[in-house]
Amino acid sequence: MAKLSDIGEREAIALLSRIFDRGQPIGLGHDCGVVEWGEDYLVITTDVVNPRTHIPEGARADQVGWYVVAVNLSDVAAAGARPLGFVAALSLPPSTDVDFLKGLAQGMEACAREFGIAILGGDTKEADVMSLAGTAVGRVRKDRVLLRKGARPEDALVVTGDLGRAGLAYAQLAEPATRAEGLEQLLHPYPRVREGQAFSESGVVTSCMDISDGLGLSLAEMAAMSGLSYAVEWEKVPLYNPLEALPPERAKEFALYTGGDFELVATVRPEAVGELAARLNEPHRGVHHALTVIGTVGK
């Protein structure tokens, strides 16, 4: 009999999609699901974080708490929605230190506060192994929701922020001297909530997703959903500064093919991308590389 390990996570999700493909205004396979609510969509997303896949040894509780909220808000951002709230369902071993639980909650609260939402509730159950499930909800105008599909040929391909932080962080975990910095980079991503909302409000962004699985895989997903091609010009990719010192092949691996960065990749109408980038890159926002054109959508 086939096991989950035989088919992998992606095929498992595809299997579930075939069973759940009903009553979905936008279909499945986007960063969020949606429910109609008057002129708006309620958007919702859930992500589970566990030691096997996400939490390197030595991670502080508050880092893990921030991370659980941040990865979910990143999906809300990718839909162009305003976050409304967050709930957590925590499975924890009975041997968990109470201080760890407190730190976890404080990290969750810090991330929620940063993005103007509240932790609306949760559930804590004893389990043999830690597993932290988070769910975030948000709100966006129906005609302004951002999906993984919607791009048109000649659209500009853009990313927020800089790429390769997570890749470098994984390398840093291997060295005792840099391990703490690696943990902080990996577990303290800053979801692009403001940028996602700006994309939605602009009316010129045609599709969007977060690059949590790496830019390469994200573009492959968008291509599969839109039937279009996405060409990246490597020299335009905004690299996380310390990557400039690495051999180009290594930097490329970190920036394009390593998961764990939580930037947004989006497609923008070509005639409007200049104005959008200028608006997002205004210096008073204090964010470098708020938006960079890295390529083009082809047929």
Next chain:
Amino acid sequence: MAKLSDIGEREAIALLSRIFDRGQPIGLGHDCGVVEWGEDYLVITTDVVNPRTHIPEGARADQVGWYVVAVNLSDVAAAGARPLGFVAALSLPPSTDVDFLKGLAQGMEACAREFGIAILGGDTKEADVMSLAGTAVGRVRKDRVLLRKGARPEDALVVTGDLGRAGLAYAQLAEPATRAEGLEQLLHPYPRVREGQAFSESGVVTSCMDISDGLGLSLAEMAAMSGLSYAVEWEKVPLYNPLEALPPERAKEFALYTGGDFELVATVRPEAVGELAARLNEPHRGVHHALTVIGTVGK
């Protein structure tokens, strides 16, 4: 250093509440959290189910799937809200049979369909131990949300359905001949979504919660939140029929003090409870004991 096992699940939740007590229109500690949305509340609840606490050996995948959705919809029902959708975050061992995953999804889909909602998405991650987190969202008019507090002295105390199914089911698990029936009773609860909405619409229900931890503990929670007392008249409690054959002490233990029934307990303005009960108990609804008065709220 204190461990989770030292303080228990309830104290853990209290600890989290102290950290998260911010931006909550209704406060924490109810069956759902809420976010304001125009004249309505978006209600949200999350519950995690795992083998250690909820899934007896021999449970079928579709039963587990139904259960994960049902326990969350029960909380939405307790808030008097109309369910809108559900998401699942599944941690599963790599050795999980693909057929188990399919069954799980089919059970979830069956429960969602029964209550007119869709499964809006989810996440599946490999983990060392199974842990199934579900989140349900719903909608209710702000002035009609049902909370655990709100009761007034002399209100009638009511419950939906009949009590003691889960208690008997746990006993049935111990006997090979009745184990299958016990599993079905435990894992196939029918959340009182219609009753919860009827409560909300009536405008005469002053507080409500589900009795998933047992009627006794639920009333203690309501008492703690409202500062009132709740008196149950044992002879009025609607017993699950097979319990009538048991010694009264055993029946009492099952009906009052065993968790796992998913009925609603509510308080109702005394002058209006007769009409509400008559409406809910209309025979064409095909539900026995849709509503039974079991006691009174005191000072």
